[in-house]
Amino acid sequence: MQVIRAARLFDGDKTVLAGEPAVIVEDGRVVSVRHDGAVPSGAELVDLGDATLLPGxxxxxxxxxxxxxxxxxxxxxxxxxxxxxxxxxxxxxxxxxxxxxxxxxxxxxxxxxxxxxxxxxxxxxxxxxxxxxxxxxxxxxxxxxxxxxxxxxxxxxxxxxxxxxxxxxxxxxxxxxxxxxxxxxxxxxxxxxxxxxxxxxxxxxxxxxxxxxxxxxxxxxxxxxxxxxxxxxxxxxxxxxxxxxxxxxxxxxxxxxxxxxxxxxxxxxxxxxxxxxxxxxxxxxxxxxxxxxxxxxxxxxxxxxxxxxxxxxxxxxxxxxxxxxxxxxxxxxxxxxxxxxxxCRLDRRKGRLAPGMDADILAVAGDPLADPAALFDVRAVFRLGHRIR
CATH class of the missing domain: 3.20.20.140 (Metal-dependent hydrolases)
Known part of the structure; x- marks a missing residue:
């Protein structure tokens, strides 16, 4: 199990979270999205600091x-x-x-x-x-x-x-x-x-x-x-x-x-x-x-x-x-x-950070909801839970 934590999160739809939200990932899928950033026992923590998590x-x-x-x-x-x-x-x-x-x-x-x-x-x-x-x-x-x-x-x-x-x-x-x-x-x-x-x-x-x-x-x-x-x-x-x-x-x-x-x-x-x-x-x-x-x-x-x-x-x-x-x-x-x-008929798998979705995740420095230029400062990219950057 992996916990990917940052300062902010946009779920791909209408929800924006602050206060160290975290995405819990297991076997390439999102298990849950936590508001408090708490880390389950035995999980690997990836703490990205002052960054925003959003769907790939x-x-x-x-x-x-x-x-x-x-x-x-x-x-x-x-x-x-x-x-x-x-x-x-x-x-x-x-x-x-x-x-x-x-x-x-x-x-x-x-x-x-x-x-x-x-x-x-x-x-x-x-x-x-x-x-x-x-x-x-x-x-x-x-x-x-x-x-x-x-x-x-x-x-x-x-x-x-x-x-x-x-x-x-x-x-x-x-x-x-x-x-x-x-x-x-x-x-x-x-x-x-x-x-x-x-x-x-x-x-x-x-x-x-x-x-x-x-x-x-x-x-x-x-x-x-x-x-x-x-x-x-x-x-x-x-x-x-x-x-x-x-x-x-x-x-x-x-x-x-x-x-x-x-x-x-x-x-x-x-x-x-x-x-x-x-x-x-x-x-x-x-x-x-x-x-x-x-x-x-x-x-x-x-x-x-x-x-x-x-x-x-x-x-x-x-x-x-x-x-x-x-x-x-x-x-x-x-x-x-x-x-x-x-x-693309992928809405049960892609495009949102929510339980059951693929763990395709982008993390960028700063807040793209305030300034889209933040999207150019990539801190991490995950594809089905695999970190490729």
């Missing part, structure tokens, strides 16, 4: 196969599978060292993420809990076609969903619109229509898999919501030259409970594409509108797609939400703990 963070949208370099697509194309897998392994460990104990990989090449998932399941201290989509489903020459997920038409999409289920993926990722990393596609233009998206959702439901839709274009978002996806990645309502929120789509999104996976987080000084910079004010207004409407919002960084987005970038998303969007720190922290755990 969850990044709801990463790409471990992309190297966060200036040309992530070209770099991946130049690697064979063994080299790509080694790069993914290193990226995952970078995330874990920052306290990101669960990552949802929404697009790899050749199902390499499944190999890594099995590897980390055998040795939890080696990497984060990994959820993987395999190659995202996309149209011929559509966004991220080079990852190997091309499928056209209703029957083609159904077959693609079945193929991923047979491989054992955790989530279906479908590219409802074009994207920024693929010349010849455009973020403001849909790729699939409502029939293909409904086919993807229907087949995934039959196979008990959630569906995540990449969607920048307003019509693509509308169709994805109408089709019944579980989450919309980006949800940026891009037009050809700006951002055009669609109130009726936002209202339906909220009413049906579709989760918005907001793409936040960039390292300071990183070069962000000018077309994105030009839309930042409008995107800030959009996400304020989504929040005010009552949308469930989680943070996914899109880590790996360029230099501003290394695989440990998630703490920057929390600071961005507080500084730019005016979110209370507690709300921003829920968007990387309990809320994405629910989206």
């Amino acid at each position: 963070l969850i990044d709801a949208h990463v790409h471990l196969a992309f190297d966060a370099g200036a040309d992530p697509v070209g770099a991946l194309a130049a690697r064979d599978d063994a080299q790509a897998l080694e790069g993914m392994r290193a990226a995952a460990r970078t995330a874990l060292a920052a306290g990101i104990t669960t990552v949802r990989d929404l697009g790899d090449r050749g199902y390499l993420g499944l190999l890594l998932r099995a590897e980390f399941a055998r040795d939890p201290a080696a990497g984060p809990h990994l959820l993987t989509a395999g190659p995202p489903i996309t149209t011929t020459r559509g966004h991220c076609w080079y990852l190997g997920g091309e499928a056209d038409g209703v029957e083609g999409v159904r077959a693609a969903v079945r193929a991923r289920a047979e491989r054992g993926v955790d989530v279906i990722k479908i590219m409802a619109s074009g994207g920024e990393l693929t010349p010849g596609t455009h973020s403001h233009i849909p790729q699939y229509g409502i029939d293909e998206l409904r086919a993807a959702v229907d087949e995934a439901r039959r196979l008990d898999l959630p569906v995540s839709a990449h969607a920048h274009a307003g019509q693509a978002i509308a169709d994805a919501v109408e089709a019944g996806v579980d989450s919309v990645e980006h949800c940026s309502f891009f037009t050809e030259d700006g951002v055009g929120a669609m109130p009726e789509v936002i209202e339906r999104l909220v009413r049906t409970g579709v989760v918005v996976s907001a793409t936040l987080g960039a390292v300071p000084g990183g070069t962000i594409p000018p077309r994105i910079v030009a839309r930042m004010a409008a995107l800030t207004d959009l996400f304020a509108r989504l929040r005010q409407a009552g949308a469930t919002i989680v943070f996914g960084t899109d880590a790996g797609i360029g230099p501003p987005k290394p695989h440990d970038v998630l703490p920057h998303a929390i600071g961005m939400a507080v500084r730019m969007f005016g979110w209370p720190p507690l709300e921003a922290l829920r968007a990387v703990t309990s809320l994405p755990a629910r989206l």
